Amino acid sequence: QKISALQKARYGYIPKLPPVIQEDLSKIQAQLGEPTEAVADREELKKLFEKTYGKPIATFSRGSNPDASKKRKVGVILSGGPAPGGHNVICGLYDALKKANRESVLIGFKNGPAGILENEYIELNDKIINDYRNTGGFDIIGSGRTKIETPKQFEQAFKTAQEQQLDAVVIIGGDDSNTNAALLAEFFAKKGTNIQVIGIPKTIDGDLKNQYIEASFGFDTATKVYSELIGNIERDAISSHKYWHFIRLMGRSASHIALECALQTQPNICIISEEVRAKNMTLAQIVDQITDSVVKRAEKGYNYGVILVPEGLIEFIPEVGNLIEELNTLLAKEAAEFEKLEDTKAQIDWVSSKLTGRNKDVFVSLPAGIQAQLLMDRDPHGNVQVSRIETEKLLIEMVATKLKKLKAEGKYNGKFSAINHFFGYEARCAFPSNFDADYCYALGFTAFVLIANNLTGYLASVRNLSRPASDWEAGGIPLTMMMNMEKRHGEMKPVIRKALVELDGAPFKTFASQRDEWAVETCYQFPGAIQYYGPDDVCNQPTKTLKLEQET
Numbered sequence: 001q002k003i004s005a006l007q008k009a010r011y012g013y014i015p016k017l018p019p020v021i022q023e024d025l026s027k028i029q030a031q032l033g034e035p036t037e038a039v040a041d042r043e044e045l046k047k048l049f050e051k052t053y054g055k056p057i058a059t060f061s062r063g064s065n066p067d068a069s070k071k072r073k074v075g076v077i078l079s080g081g082p083a084p085g086g087h088n089v090i091c092g093l094y095d096a097l098k099k100a101n102r103e104s105v106l107i108g109f110k111n112g113p114a115g116i117l118e119n120e121y122i123e124l125n126d127k128i129i130n131d132y133r134n135t136g137g138f139d140i141i142g143s144g145r146t147k148i149e150t151p152k153q154f155e156q157a158f159k160t161a162q163e164q165q166l167d168a169v170v171i172i173g174g175d176d177s178n179t180n181a182a183l184l185a186e187f188f189a190k191k192g193t194n195i196q197v198i199g200i201p202k203t204i205d206g207d208l209k210n211q212y213i214e215a216s217f218g219f220d221t222a223t224k225v226y227s228e229l230i231g232n233i234e235r236d237a238i239s240s241h242k243y244w245h246f247i248r249l250m251g252r253s254a255s256h257i258a259l260e261c262a263l264q265t266q267p268n269i270c271i272i273s274e275e276v277r278a279k280n281m282t283l284a285q286i287v288d289q290i291t292d293s294v295v296k297r298a299e300k301g302y303n304y305g306v307i308l309v310p311e312g313l314i315e316f317i318p319e320v321g322n323l324i325e326e327l328n329t330l331l332a333k334e335a336a337e338f339e340k341l342e343d344t345k346a347q348i349d350w351v352s353s354k355l356t357g358r359n360k361d362v363f364v365s366l367p368a369g370i371q372a373q374l375l376m377d378r379d380p381h382g383n384v385q386v387s388r389i390e391t392e393k394l395l396i397e398m399v400a401t402k403l404k405k406l407k408a409e410g411k412y413n414g415k416f417s418a419i420n421h422f423f424g425y426e427a428r429c430a431f432p433s434n435f436d437a438d439y440c441y442a443l444g445f446t447a448f449v450l451i452a453n454n455l456t457g458y459l460a461s462v463r464n465l466s467r468p469a470s471d472w473e474a475g476g477i478p479l480t481m482m483m484n485m486e487k488r489h490g491e492m493k494p495v496i497r498k499a500l501v502e503l504d505g506a507p508f509k510t511f512a513s514q515r516d517e518w519a520v521e522t523c524y525q526f527p528g529a530i531q532y533y534g535p536d537d538v539c540n541q542p543t544k545t546l547k548l549e550q551e552t
């Protein structure tokens with residue numbers, strides 16, 4: 001198989017590690033702090049996680065851990081959407097395992113959590129690992145969105161772990177997959193076994209973070225790729241002066257991706273879903289905000305612009321959010337009846353007849369295309385598949401209608417020609433930036449050190465990320481500490497709390513302090529493509545979000 005010149009060059013890249021984990025592994029000891037508490041719903045969670053609730057935070061320091069060199073067998077799972085750097089997590093885990101004991105074995109469960117349920121796996125070896133170092137994608141073993149949920153599935157996972165004689169399972173996933181990791185750790189502990197479960201914070205969405213987990217891997221690379229593309233479109237806009245570009249960006253719920261891209265590219269408008277919810281904005285108000293910028297720019301002779309729309313927006317508009325909540329419960333409860341309906345039209349009619357009050361009015365007022373998209377299958381975690389709802393088209397349609405009205409009233413005299421884009425899958429498998437390559441390799445190593453210190457129910461953590469890797473600190477955060485109870489499929493479930501954009505945080509405030517100017521003037525910035533080789537300020541910079549968060 002022929003490989004590209006860049007892939008060949010990236011094989012030679014040596015990821016940087018935090019100093020403490022560069023040590024001889026038998027000299028790294030986990031230091032345990034005080035017991036911890038969950039972010040909310042502590043009593044319910046204590047009952048659900050009898051064995052694993054409230055563990056202390058773990059940090060690493062020089063000491064003695066003769067157990068590290070024990071021969072081990074570990075299984076690894078890639079879960080959910082791909083994120084750049086996943087291969088390096090596996091490489092880091094493999095290298096650490098083999099460094100501690102050459103006889104140890106790493107198996108990769110195939111195609112996500114389904115792999116452990118069905119005992120489908122491959123044994124990883126030097127050849128396979130070397131072929132995937134510093135590459136994007138999750139194709140080394142494949143990924144999937146199966147949820148380990150039912151008692152039968154937990155038993156199946158346990159059976160596989162026992163048959164395989166695993167010492168530990170490492171789950172590389174987002175908030176939902178790490179919720180699974182916490183449940184599995186508890187299940188194994190209740191079974192009286194020592195099989196450990198360690199999670200790794202993955203997702204381009206950037207919403208698996210908190211005081212201790214500074215970033216999920218993949219966010220850095222994905223936002224750099226999207227920002228490159230947005231910058232290129234901005235340059236096209238100022239070259240040809242023809243179009244308003246409406247760009248929807250992946251990120252499911254939170255607007256971290258849109259905000260980071262806005263900070264990098266300074267578009268005319270970037271909608272932040274969390275602000276829409278906080279201000280209880282209606283769809284009509286969002287349309288007014290965009291229209292206002294279009295009108296003002298037209299007065300200056302700029303009949304072009306760039307608008308960023310986070311894909312989660314639709315759920316955060318309070319009136320649409322309420323509608324989606326009622327729809328989720330309705331579709332979960334009356335799934336059998338819904339499935340019998342012949343076509344989309346029948347589904348829309350049936351749903352319209354079942355909805356109540358204001359939700360019904362909102363649903364009926366939406367274009368048929370969006371109505372149909374709102375009824376599409378939920379993912380296995382019960383979430384609406386927002387990546388398939390074309391909010392940017394909805395906004396274009398509504399802005400165009402509003403501008404027509406203003407034109408008729410003599411309040412607008414420009415030209416509005418809009419183009420819609422969706423940037424999502426383009427970035428999830430990019431070659432990881434140096435930051436993600438280093439961070440992920442360090443997370444893989446960290447997972448091993450947690451295992452070697454007999455810990456279970458932890459998320460690997462590497463901190464101090466806005467500083468050079470020589471200042472990074474590795475450790476583990478108990479999974480139950482990040483959990484609360486939320487409604488899923490109409491039922492209350494334990495889940496890791498998603499981190500949304502904080503409106504009093506530095507990234508949002510920095511954006512908000514400049515956006516009025518961006519809305520009217522042309523202040524675009526062109527970040528260009530990710531650079532892997534060159535000066536530090538070009539190729540070794542973390543995201544603006546991380547820098548701003550850590551400066552304050």
Ligand code: FBP
Binds near residue numbers: 082175251386
């Ligand atoms: P994860 O949370 O699994 O990392 O996935 C993130 C994501 O890329 C979201 O941004 C997007 O909404 C979703 O996956 C798309 O899912 P799918 O890959 O199933 O189309």
